[in-house]
Every structure is written in structure tokens, then in C-alpha cells.
Amino acid sequence: MSEKVLVPDIGEFEKVEVIELLVKVGDQININDSIVTLESDKSSVEIPSIVSGKIESINVKIGDKISKGDLLLNILSSEESPSEKIIPKNTESIIKEAEVVLKNQNEKNIKEESFKKKEKSTITVNNENDIDPLETQDWLESLSAVVEKDGNKRAHFLIKELINKAYKEGANIPYTQNTPYINTILPEAEVKSPGNQNTERRIRSLIRWNAAAMVVRANKKFPELGGHIGTFASAATLYDVGMNHFWRAKNNKFGGDLVYFQGHSAPGMYARAFLEGRLNEKQLDSFRQEVKPGGLSSYPHPWLMPKFWQFPTVSMGLGPMLAIYQARYMKYLINRGLIKDENRKVWAFLGDGEMDEPESMGAIGLAAREKLDNLIFVINCNLQRLDGPVRGNGKIIQELEGSFRGAGWNVIKVIWGSYWDSLIANDKTGHLVKIMNETVDGEYQAMKARDGAYVREKFFGKYPETQELVSSLSDKDIWRLNRGGHDPHKVYAAYDQASKNQGSPTVIIAKTIKGYGMGKTGESVNTSHQTKKLDVDDLMYYRDRFDVPLTDEQVKNVQYFKPDDKSPEIKYIKERRMVLGGFLPERTTYSKTIKAPAKDIFNFLKVSTGEKEMSTTMALVRMLTNLLRDKNVSPRLVPIIPDEARTFGMEGFFQKIGIYAHEGQKYEPEDSAQLSSYREEKSGQVLEEGINEAGAMSSWIAAATSYTNHDIEMIPIYIFYSMFGFQRTGDLAWAAGDSQARGFLIGATAGRTTLAGEGLQHQDGHSHLLASTIPNCISYDPTFHYEIAVIFREGLRRMHEKNENVFYYITTMNENYSHPEMPKDKGCEEGILKGMYKIKEFSRYNKTKIQLLGSGTILREMMAAAEILQNEYQIDSEVWSVTSFNELRRDGMEVERYNLLNPDKAQKVSYVEKCLGKTEGPIMAASDYMRIYSDQIRAYVNKSFYSLGTDGFGRSDTRKNLRKFFEVDKEHLVVYGLSVLAKEQLIASKYAKEAIKKYNINGSKPMPTKL
Ligand SMILES: Cc1ncc(C[n+]2csc(CCOP(=O)(O)OP(=O)(O)O)c2C)c(N)n1
Ligand SMILES: [Mg+2]
DSSP states (O other): EEEEEEOOBBBOOOOEEEEEEEETTOOOTTTTTEEEEEEEESOEHHHHHHHHEEEEEEETTTOOOOTTTTTTEEEEEEESSSSHHHHOHHHHHHHHHHHHHHHHHHHHHOOOOOOSSSOOOOOOOOOOTOOOOOHHHHHHHHHHHHHHHHOOOHHHHHHHHHHHHHHTTOOOOOOOOOSSSOSSSSSGGOOOOOOOOOHHHHHHHHHHHHHHHHHHHHHHOOTTTTOSSHHHHHHHHHHHHIIIIIOOOOOOBOOOOOOEEGGGGHHHHHHHHHHTTOOOOHHHHHHTTOOSOOOTTTSSOOTSSTTHHHHHHSSSTTTHHHHHHHHHHHHHHHTTTTOOOOOOEEEEETTTTGGGGGHHHTTTHHHTTTTOTTOOOEEEEOOOOOBSSSSSSHHHHHHHHHHHHTTEEEEEEEBBBBGGGGHHTOOSHHHHHHHHHOOOOOHHHHHTOOHHHHHHHGGGGSHHHHHHHTTTSSSHHHHOOOOOOOOHHHHHHHHHHHHHSSSEEEEEEEETTTTTOOOOGGGSSGGGGGOOOOOOHHHHHHHHTTTOOOOOOHHHHOOOOOTTTTTHHHHHHHHHHHHSSSSSOOOOOOOOOOOOOOOGGGGSSSSSOOTBBOOHHHHHHHHHHHHHOOTTGGGEEEEEEESOOTTTTTTTHHHHHHEETTOOOOOOOTTHHHHHHHEEETOOOOOEEOOOOHHHHHHHHHHTTHHHSSSSSEEEEEEGGGGSSHHHHHHHHHHHTTTTOOEEEESSSSSSSSSSSOOOOOOOOOOOHHHHTTTEEEEEESSHHHHHHHHHHHHHIIIISOOOOOOEEEEEEOOOOOOOOOOOOOOHHHHEEEEEHHHHHOSSSSSEEEEEEETHHHHHHHHHHHHHHHHHHHEEEEEEEOOOOOHHHHHHHHHHHHHHHHHOOOOOOOOOOOOHHHOSSSSSOOOSSHHHHHHHHHSSSSOOEEEEESSOOSSSHHHHHHHHTOOOSHHHHHHHHHHHHHHHHHSOOOHHHHHHHTOOOOSOOOOOOGO
């Protein structure tokens, strides 16, 4: 039957222009195939067909302005009646979602094992406020009986019911997110490690020794090199258990777990790699000496050790965020069907001091919300940071427990080692746990800096009951009471449980001792962090403490120790890694490249837009829409937006490719009847990050390094307000460079005078300068649509086809203007990419000439000024579109350096000099950025050079007024041009003076920087 396809509800727009017809009469099309593209002055959307069939007739043509309800097509439908067959999209996704939830619920119920306590123990907590201890005892015993008979879950249920009941009856329920200061996993519930504990201990001791030796040796040679011993000393067990039993490497059968190592624990990773035979002594001896190739970097830096390190973590706080978004991105790839679900995990090792960084905790809510059960945080709570205790007066473990539990994480506390088990079991009065709860971290730290007698007196001595509890222990026994993070059994049990946890991320909060084993100078003392030299006595102590088989002489020489390859230790360490699929960390890439799309996919941006005006943001969005039609590129695009899609006219993407939501869409969106309705979907492509630039940047980094971490090349495009880019998340951008990210950053609504109205906080006049600080970031400030097309395609080619480790920063603006046809000149494309090309020449008079350089929207002011100079002052000019002062400077710098270092060789010529060297007249450059942006090339041209720009704070006003204020409007450019020519003695100064008067310019107005 014949069906009419009408224009659906397209939101608030009326009379929107048809800019593309995507079908023709006779075509066979399917439901959801795009029919036409509509474009308003704000955004463009494609209209999909609601029926399948053959097109009988098309009722619209390019240029038509259409509104809701207008007839688009007649289709000979291949279905009886669409409305009968199609379940509305939202209803369908709700049904699907419900089915998935039901299925999971059933599975969970089946799986749930109710753990039963083996031994009954009632803990009586002495409490001065207890008005009836006997009654309390009754209640507690009843609870124990329930636990014994029906298990923990039942006990949980009853407690919850009691709380609800009390709440309903008006009791003021005290809120607590904390559990007592003991291990989360009870001894009887611990899963035992299958490893050979003796061999593992010996291996761990050797790793400890070699890590410390490496740092000490480097500092003996060059005391300025620095390094850390105390951090890894506290974390060795945490890493070893993971390495021996849990972390699976990437190989041809498995994608690999991803481990974010704490930055300054790097010596431990090198020491292990040494035992594994991956690094040799010579390499260890080049720790922190990287200038000569082959040195070991101070911290994890993929840029410096691209085959070893995967994640830069040493800037505190970035690791936690990057790991969360990595885990989320992994799920994104799985849910989009781009990688298999292999139960891979993301592990992140963090310091307790590091958790003070706002970034560290800033995204934990997202991890729980997104149910990232592929994510495990291990927080090494050695209770110290650099200067002193993390929480001297409090308890960092309890604080973290509360925050993570509150956010919805599975929390596993690993506080006490096995030697404590029997003491805690014998604590019938509850006094031991009471002291544990009462003691603050400052005291815990101080105790481990002293000895057993001190602990007996200050800790157990607090109550007669606890004094009695340890009466049969010697001071040495008391000293041996270990902390959970140093006990491989406890750590194994925690890792095991974390790995099996479903439905939420897990945090393991492990208590350790900073500088563990380092003796008086390094163990649990406030200076532990900085200790990088150990004297002979300390080294002897360290050797004895861990039974390292070295002679005194060898210790004095700080020799490394590596047992023979056939020794049980080396065989064990290698065998364990082989079982787990290979070595870690290791950075490899097996992704296939993405063929850059044919040039013609960009051709529509190379013709003039005629009367039609658009912004470069809009041109970019149109280009992306077009790219979504390219079969190779489309599935790999990862659009990332922090709640600004509508600002950038990208709301059309919501329907077209969907917003990623791991739970699909459980509600019918308010705007469901509209074409650009808010569509969330499990396989959605857009990462809509909410108002969260740091999170968006972290997502971008995960996608931009997908080629190595997931062996799939992706094309992330993160679009943001340019002012909230590098300025806001600069350290993440730096980490992106280190990570060898490949992708596009789009600084939209860029420019200090182009984003009118928004004012001081929003108007960006320096993001290009910040971008220029990152060596592998290539940045452009284009003016016209064809420039964007050329730059973007080249970016695709360089990054995703040729695998260059660079990333692109492109600014786009929201000022509407018409765009000319791309110049036919052969050199134009090369010029756009290198940074400048001649866009226009005025040569009517052949008397006086000036070279005018402009970038971004200010190029148009410059072109207008050139016209005035010619028409009113008979001055010729050549106008250059500068797409990147940054790239021009890089080229100039390189050429200059070469020439200076090779004075006797043929001297090279910079690209700027090639363009401008033989031209006539002085040079005047202007941009919508600070003068220093265009000033960058001053040194590389052999001519007088003047730069203009938007130095100073922005403010709200119209574009015209702002450009006047910052003196980059065409009138100022004319005046400055005339003045420059007068200064160069090419014309009389009276012309400039007259123009100043004519344009009503106040020559004694203060610099905008002072206003
Ligand atoms: C953003 C940032 N600020 C400061 C530092 C310097 N720094 C390196 S380690 C450290 C202390 C770390 O303490 P913690 O996180 O507890 O780690 P630990 O060594 O105790 O395991 C500091 C301040 C840094 N690396 N990054
Ligand atoms: Mg610490």
C-alpha cells in the first residue's frame, strides 16, 4: 500500500531548509534510513523514514523550507500497516530492559550463597550509655543465632526491618556508613591462596631489595636524581598477590586486565621486571637517567617507555578518574558490540594521601551509578603522605569506607593481618575492637615507628581486658602483629572477593606501613616518603629483615640480587605470569587502522555557501553528520559532550546514534514525539557526560588510547566550550599527550570577541597557547568550512590511518557568516595544513603594500580592512589566512635550530619565510587570541612584524563592541595598518592620524589588559 511520509515534530523550528536529499525515486529503503537533511541556523538533522518500501515520489527539493506535517515522500510500503507492527521505540526498550533486569535478578538469586559462620561469637561492646546490658546481651545473642541458623543475608534483612520500623515509630536513627575497625572478610570466609607462600615471600623480598637498591645506587651516583623507596615498601604485598594470581595480561586470546600502578611505586615494577628477565642490571642502573636511550623513567610514562607503561598516573588524582572512565569505556565498547565481554578488570592502585585530591573521589558516584563491577580500586593506606600523617587525628580508612559505601561501592577493608585473628576471636568483651575504633591514625603511625613494648603499653594497655588478652605474648610477638596489607592471605581473600563481585565497583582499603622494613630511618616515620638513601646499617637491617641472601660485602656495594634462571623463585615468577597470559605492565598495539574516508565526503564543505551563513561549529557538525554515513568511520566515532549538545547544534545526534546508557532508557522522554528526542540506549554512541569536563576528558583519553588498551582504533571527538578545555583540564590534556592519545578535541564557541555576551569567564583568548605547550598536540584556528574539512581529514589520515601519535585541537566558533569556495590554488591545501596560505590579494595600485595575516574570525575583519585600505587609501595588500600560528612556530623553531647547529650546511628556509620572505611591505597579524599567539612567528620572518590580539579579560557585549574594545575590528585594523606603514616610512603619518579621528579612536585609552 502507498504511504505518505510527513515531516515529524522537529522541535521548536518552523520552515527549516532542506539541504540534502538522501534518496531518489525508485530507491528501496528501510525503516530509519535517512531521507533528507534539514538545517536551521542552529543545527542540522536527518529525517528517517518510518516505513520500508519503494519510493514512489519525492515532494521536496533542496532549498525548500518545510515545517511539521509537510509531505516529504510517497512510499509503496512493504508492510501492511506500520502502526500495527511497530512497537514504539521507547516501549520496546522498556520491555527489553525489564527482561534483562528480571533475568539478572533470577541469576543472582540462584547464585547467592548464604555464608554461614562456623564459630559463634558474641561481641559485647562495653558502652557507658547502656542502661540495660542484659537486655542488650539478649538482642545480640538472638542476632548471632540468626546468623548461625539462616546466614548473614537474613540477619541483614532483619536489621533493616528493625531500622525501618524504628524510623516509622519516630526514632531518630543515627546514620552511619561505617563498620567497626576490623576486616570486612571474616577469617572463616577467606578464600585461601593456592600459591606457594614460602617461594612468594622470597620473591617479594628480592623485589623489595632490588627496588630499594636501584634507587640507592642511582642516588649514590647522582644525588640529585631522587626516587622513592618507602611507597613500594608499603605496597609490595598488594602488588605481588595481584601479579602472582589475579592480573591477566593481554595476549592473542584475551584482552588483558588494565592495571593503573601508583606512580611513585614504579621502582617495584622495575624490580619485578628484572627478576622476570625483562630488564637487565644495566637498565636498572639507568633509573631516572633517560636522556641516553634505554633509561628507566622515574614514573609511569607511556611516552617515555612506550612498550612498558600503559597509564600515566603520577599526577595525583588523575589515576582514579582515568581508571573509572576506562572501566566505563570498556563497558561502552562491550555494549556497542565492538569488543567481547571477557570479564576484564580495571585495577587502580592509589595512595591514601592521593585520595585528598578532589579528582580522586570526584567520579566515584559515576562508577557506582554505572555499576562498574569491572573496576577495583586498591587504596594503600599507609597512613602517611609526603609531609606527615594523612589523618593524624582521624582514621582515613573509616573516612574512605564511609564515602565509598555512601556512593554505592562494595567496600572491603583489609586492616589486620592473620596474627590478629585469634586475638580478635578471643576479644569476648569487645574491648580490643573498642581500642581499634578509638585509636587515631597518628597513634597507629607512631606505634609502628617504635617497638612491641610501646604497643603493649600505649595500645593494649588502655584497658585491663586487653592487657590481659596479650599477657601471654612477648613484646616480639606483639611487634609481629601485622597489618592486613602486608598479609598475602588477607590480600588474596580480598582480591578474590573483589574479582567476583557483581553489580558494583569494589574498593579495597588496605592498611600498611610506609617504609615497611626500612628500620629506624624509614619505617613509619614522617620522613619515609623522601628517603632515597639508605646507609650501610639500614641496608644490613633491610637485608636481614627480608632474608636477602647477600654477603655484607655485597650489601655494602648495594648489589642487586637475581637468583639463577633455574632457581625455584625465577621459575615460579615466570610460570605464574605465563599462567596469567604474559607480563605486566606491557604496552602493545594490534589494532587495525581506519581508512580515511574519500575526499569527496568532505566536498560539500569546499563549495561556497553563497548567501547562506553558518558558523564553523555548524560546519563541523555537518561534517560529522556526513562522516556518520561512511561505513568505515561511522562506528568508530565517539562523540563526547559535557552537556552542551544543544549549544553546539548537535541534538540531532541523540536520535541518530543514541546516547550511551548502560541501562537503556527506562522512561519515555518528555520530547518523545520530536525528531531530536532525548534517546538513551545501551548501544548508544554519544557519551553525554553531564556537566563534567574532567570526566569528559577522561572518557576522551580512554577512547583515544583504545588502540592500545583494547586493540581497536577509535575516533573520539570531544566538543566543549573552549574556555573549559585546556584551562580547566590541562593536566589531563598533558596526560593525554603522555598516553599518546589519538583523537580530536574541539574547542567550540572559541575566541575572546567571537563569543559575544557571555563575558569574562567564557571568552577564550588563550586556549591555543595552552594547546601549544603539549608537544604532540596539533592545533588549528580555522575560519572557513573548507579549512576545517582539510584539517579534519588530515587528522583522520595521520592519526587513524597512519597511526601517528598526535592529537588535534581545533577551535570552532558560533559566529554565522558565509563561507567562500575553497581556492583552486594547488598550494592551498598544503598551506592550510602547514599553517598559512594566501587567501586574497589586492594589487590595484602597485604603490604601497602591506602583508595582512589573520586567523579565526578575525581573518574576516582583516579582509574587510584590506578592502578599506585599498579603496580608501590606495594601499595594496596580500591577505593570509593563518590556520595555525602554533604550527608555523614549530616549523620556524625547528628550521632555526637546524641552521644554527649546522652553520656550514645549506641553510633551510622556514615555511613562514617561504610564504612571506619575498613579499613586499611590513607584516601585520591579528587574531582573536592574545598577541603572543601571532607573535610566535615574529622571529622567523625577516621583516617588520606587528601583532594585534585580544589581551585582557573578556566582558559581555556585542561582537562589534568587543572587537572595538580589543582593537581587532576592521576600523582599528585599518588604523593600525596605516600607522605601521607610516612607522616604516612608507606613507605619511597624517593618514593614520586622520583615520584615528575618522573612526573616533581614543589613542590615550588604557590598554585593555588594564581595564
Ligand atoms: C598533583 C600532585 N601533587 C603533588 C604530588 C607530589 N607527591 C608525590 S607523592 C606525594 C605523597 C603521596 O602520598 P600517598 O598518596 O599517601 O602515597 P604513598 O606514597 O603514601 O603511598 C606527593 C604529595 C604529585 N605527584 N601530584
Ligand atoms: Mg600514603
